[in-house]
Amino acid sequence: MSLRVSTVDPQQVAQLRRWNGLLRDGYAVGRQRVWARSDDAAIAQFQNPHPTRRSVLLLAEIDGVSVGAAEAHANPEEPADVEIAVLDGFRRQGVGRVLLGAVRGTFRTVASTIRAETYSEAGVAFALSEGLDVGVRESRQVLDLPIALESPNRTPSGVDVLSWVGSCPDSLLESWAVLRSRMSDDVPLGDLTRTAVPADVEAVRRNERRMVDQGYLLVRSLASANQAAVGYTEILLSRHDPEIVHQDDTFVEKTMRGRGIGRALKMANLRRLMSLPESASSRFLQTYTALSNAPMLALNRAIGFEEADILTVLEGPLG
Template sequence: MNIHVTDVDPRNTAHLLQWNSTLRDGYAVGRQKVWSRSDAATRLQFQNPHPTRRSVLLLAEIDGVPVGAAEAHVHPGEPADVEIAVLDAFRRSGVARTLLHAVRDALRDTATLMRTETYSDVGVAFARSEGLWVGVRESRQVIDLPLSEDAFDGLPGAPSDVEVLSWVGGCPDELLEGWARLRTHMSHDVPMGDLTRTTLPADVAAVRRNEERMSEQGYALVRSVARLDGEAVGYTEILLSRPDPTIVLQDDTFVEERVRGRGIGRALKIANLRRLASVPESAGSLFLQTSTELTNEPMLALNSSIGFEEADVLTVLEGPLG
């Protein structure tokens, strides 16, 4: 069986969308309520490449038929993030190993470490056979949308001395510095298990650059921040793809350690879910997805209190790229 791997040129739209479809279908095998990147979002992301990130897109074929795909991204000095998916009918045929070796060849001079993620025991065993180790495990949780108007009845609101502000889009100028500061704290604080901790810049300029790119790719940024005595102490963010709003992503939620345990995280999430309903495209959303490290019991309990339920468990592995 001859497995042929080709580089995907994002400028070739037909090839790019064929790659995305293969990756999406392979990633969803045996799973329910799986987020996937729409064709429109794929074009927007890869035909306007990130200025400092290197990306590798690979398509595997057997006799001209797509059987698997790989996606890898690396920032200078960071581990490479690698995703590999194989269509169900072609698993255990060497496709994943062929793709992984092709990724390693492509990025050998760019990074020394790689990370990958899987939702299956078979995937974990495969990654371990290639020299990777388990770094962290996360619960992927979902909640159906739309939420009823009384979904949060009976849940406590924000503490009386805490102000929660919500909006859609770029961060208001008067909140920008606090938002950037909290994002930096989040990168230092988020549970990483045995993964290498890396921190990308989250200064004001970096926040604005990220907002611009996300807007160009069609994402609505639904955000809330909590303030105590005028100072930002927590934030949360939801990402909704306007081209394909079916599945909405709950991104970061962070509360400074000194004010944890007061219900600020819950108040932030509830405020943001209510703000989500104000986005017109959310009328087409079916569920919201979030991921939480399995040992982060306070966040797991918070999500459960709001109505999230576990869909499956994600394992993130790390190891040498070479």
């Protein structure tokens, strides 16, 4: 058996499509209602690389047959995130170990910590054998679309919710950046390394431009009380992959929790999503919530989300 690992050049479209297909097929084994990045989305993402992020795309072949793939990314002074997929018929042959070794070799001078995600107990066992430890487990929950929305939208007394699509209005930009920073400090990460997100309005604008360039519609809602921003939520709808929509952050200030603001934000944002022509072909909304975050799990269940599977995130030394 001849096992070979090569680096994928994003500018080589045929190779990039083959690599993305390997990841897509590997991720889907034994799972249902799985998000799969389309080839067009992969092209948009990797042919327009992040200016400060180091990325590597790897393809594994046995005797010339593609059997596995990996992608890894690292921002300066942050853990290197890696995802590995091996086709079902080629597992337990050392493919994942070789791919992980190649990732470690690539990022040895870039990061000191590596972080991996898996949806299977076999994947957890593999990561543990490579020196990683379980950091956090998250419930992947899905909501079938379209959804019949309550009418009118119920908003707590004294709270206003504003919804829009696209970039944050200039008048709300600073508040959005502050809430985003507080979200990064508050989200349950278990034993994972926490990276602070500064309240940087320019970073918000850069991220918005990148997401739009990659074909995403940004569906957003912000809650305010007494003229102060107290919470926000965001949904990402890819023009390339409209079937599966992504519920991203939802955050409410600690002093304002327990008043129904999170529900009001999510329902307002769902209403905005359902009003978009681009959502006509959307079949479900996907979100992730830490198993320790009981209030958000309960809120999601009340809205209609159902658990699809469990994501385990592990972390350990790169070396």
